[in-house]
Amino acid sequence: MNNQQAKAEPFLKVRGLTKMFGNFTALKHLDLDVSESEFVCFLGPSGCGKTTFLRAIAGLDIQTKGSIIQAGKDISALPPAERDFGIVFQSYALFPNLTVRRNVAYGLENEGKDKRAVNARVDELLKLVGLPDQADKYPAQLSGGQQQRIALARALATSPGLLLLDEPLSALDAKVRGYLRHQIKDLQEQLGVTTIMVTHDQEEALTMADRIVVMDNGIIEQVGTPTEIYREPRTLFVADFIGEMTQVEAVATSSSSAQLGNIQLATTQFDGDKGDAGVLTIRPEDILVYTSKKKSGDNIFAAKIDELEFLGSFWRAMISSDKLGSSRLKADISINVARDISLTDGMELVVELPQRSLRFYPGEKLL
């Protein structure tokens, strides 16, 4: 990362975190640093260990091995009540028999504050989440999105140093989800609270997170900013999991080129040598198409449109070529380009696979 981060002690420092359930290892020796005020997403398919990781940080399911240091304090073995965090669950977990006001005030009441101060704080929080006039309703009288905002207000009431969000938007419908995404992100920036959110929704992670932790099978596959994760997936799993990705089998010809069918393609640098079999990937939107035969150079070859599918803002084309052998490539062609080249099914054209977008993963099999 940048120098500033390297110098400052991270707010949350996880080292060698391992969690076993009987013989099953749910988390395998995880290391992670989270800096102050950062918004980090744990992203992965279900069963990858992301929720287990979050619950270990919260102390709800304490890890088998490894340490967690928060704000310079070793919290590895502490029960949840002795840690400093607020948490929001997918199910909201609002107390059904308490009004919204008393739900939000739940964590404030025995801090020795007088009633007026508590009420004032509750009003402030409700305003913050945009529900200032719902204080006297019961949770069941609110919509799912509203309930989740109340849960957020309750978690923030005690001004915790760390906010943990466990799939907070998964139970909501698409529209509310989009709205709440922004609200949570704005709130987080406004308050500067360090936040970790667990999600299986890559769009959520890409739009909200400062950094994403991609997990699979109890290990961290990659940590990076959304663009890093999207543009430079370190492993084939990440490449496959985030966004659309075409995968074809290929063989390395050097540490920055691979043979696909009859063509040798220049790729980004990878950790492998001539002769390594592996998987070559490219995102459909990175493939460039031209009509003119003038264009020539590396990674450019003649091809033909096999299938064409209209998807609104772009066309998805299946491309084949003598050069590619039996492999076919998926290409997303924007409406503008399609108009310029008068795209039609079966047409012949020239295709470029830009070197910076081609990544080769030696030793991998198609996913």
Added chain:
Amino acid sequence: MTVIPASERVKPKLGRDDWVMRSFIAVIGVYLVVTLAFPLYAMLSKSLSTFQFDLTQFELQIDKGDGWSDTISVKQLNDKIGKYSSAELNTSSDGRLPIVSMLPDFSFRGKTKYRLRNVGDKSFFIHGSEQILGTKWHEYSSNEFRRVMLRPIKSIGFGNFIQYFSTPALFNSISNSLFIAFISTIITISLAFTFSYALARSKMRGKGIFKIIAMMPILVPSLLPGIALVYLFGNQGMIKGLMGGYSIYGPIGIVIGSVFFTFPHAMIIIQTALSISDARLYEASDALGASKFKTFMTVTLPGARYGLISAAFVVFNLVITDFGLPKVIGGQYNVLAVDIYKQVIGQQNFEMGAVVSVVLLIPAMFAFGVDRMVQAKQVAMLSASSVPYQPKPNKRFDRTMLAYCLLIAGFIITIIGVCQYAALVKFWPYDLTFSLTNYDFDLMDGGGWGSFYNSLKLAIMVAIIGTVVVFTGAYMVEKVPGFGAGRTTFQFLAMLPMAIPGMVLGLAYIFFFNNPSNPVNFIYGTMAILVVCTVTHFYTVSHLTALTALKQMDKEFESVSASLKQPFYKLFARVTVPVCLPAILDISIYLFVNAMTTVSALIFLYSPDTTLASIAMLNMDDAGDIAPAAAMGMMIFYANATARTLHAWASKGIYKTTQAWRTR
């Protein structure tokens, strides 16, 4: 700051909440161990204890005025005259063998002197109430010697069981009990299924009132139908002629009475099973052109099968473990539960009582096991999202069902009505004027009005203490994180009482609590032991009710509360208890009603100061005061009916005030 090395296992630090919760679970766990596991263990070991007079352990010298004779063992003495066979030397813990019975020429006026001693330290004998151990000679005059008794030696083995199974009068009860339970189960299940079917699938009128009437038998002790049947079909019965020469005293009476008191239990379970069946299956069956009968056979019955099986085993268990009814109307027909009573109270043979208890435990445990397995499957069916079935009017069907329900309701009302009539009539069948003399309990055996007040006191205490203990226990089991082995053990102990017949539990309490070396021996004979025994006896159903309510709560409440640094008891008091209040009220009324009606466990445990209404009923009936017994039965009915009405009323009120959040 010290950082835990990566290779080392993290030892979670326990917070204050963890300690408090673990102490709670330990306290209630210890409660269950002391009130359930230990007594049962005491009973099992009792059933395996055999007692025998070992005559080789005693030695005798006789002085007929010419000096002491040679030492002879008592065994030689017995062998010489052939007084006792070795089988006759088997006895119970209380056995006493007069030494002089083996001296044919003994006279207590004689001048002969005797010396007796133990050979080793295994045996002892008594002189009056004095216990004599050790190998020192003890000298007695003839007059004193007649008061010397040999005492048996205890050993562990299956002797009691061998004796049990070689006594036809005893083991015949096994087949009797199984027969009664089997027949009653078939009849009750058929009747209850049809009744529930009418309630769930017809459009007949009066469903609400039928439901109330069908629940009435729960409010009275199981021996009440016995008394009513005596009035109806007994030797001087109102409609004795209908019996066609058969006697109501025996299997017929037991079966009819059992059907009466098990009916509501079966109905509740079957009704739940029927109410969860999916309307879409009926629509599909209709659309496929299946006949009504075919739909019934392929949709209704399979859908309710788990409910039916579960209900059958519950009824079987209730009948085979019931004591009050066969005691009142069983006549000479012996069943296991009554055998325990006869062995213990009648013959003071505690070991044999324990043996019969173990025998009775086997079918009860089996029925319990099957029920639990089936219940688990039923729950799985419940979770499927289904569309509730809405019956359509069908005149002929609705009328038939109405007629059937009237018949059943009539049967229930008749039994209770006859009791009421018997209680009010001065002297059946000679003086039919109405009076309240039968309610003058103070003139009868059984403890008088005091018994009734004791019962009320017991029921209230059981309802309050039991609810607190059960609900707290269930909360700890459900919500304490980690602690796997403790939780499993606790769960097992909480489920166990349902498999233990009341008679067995009561007897086990005698063995455990009446033991002078037991540090809590002091509660024996007090109200406290009755409360403890009743709470334990009815623990399982209450525990399951509490668990069901708790499982419906979001499992993250505890996490949220902890993250907000609030102690668990705040959550418990402010959220858990208020949300579960309807279930808590259900538990308390269940415990109250059962404490009012139970006989079986407490029959062994009450003392003259703690006589109870249901037991007074039994004792008055035993003494021939049947009308007062009926009157007492009706008092129990009034008390329970009042309690239930109050409960319904309170639930409604509480629902309005504290459950407002449930309405959108």
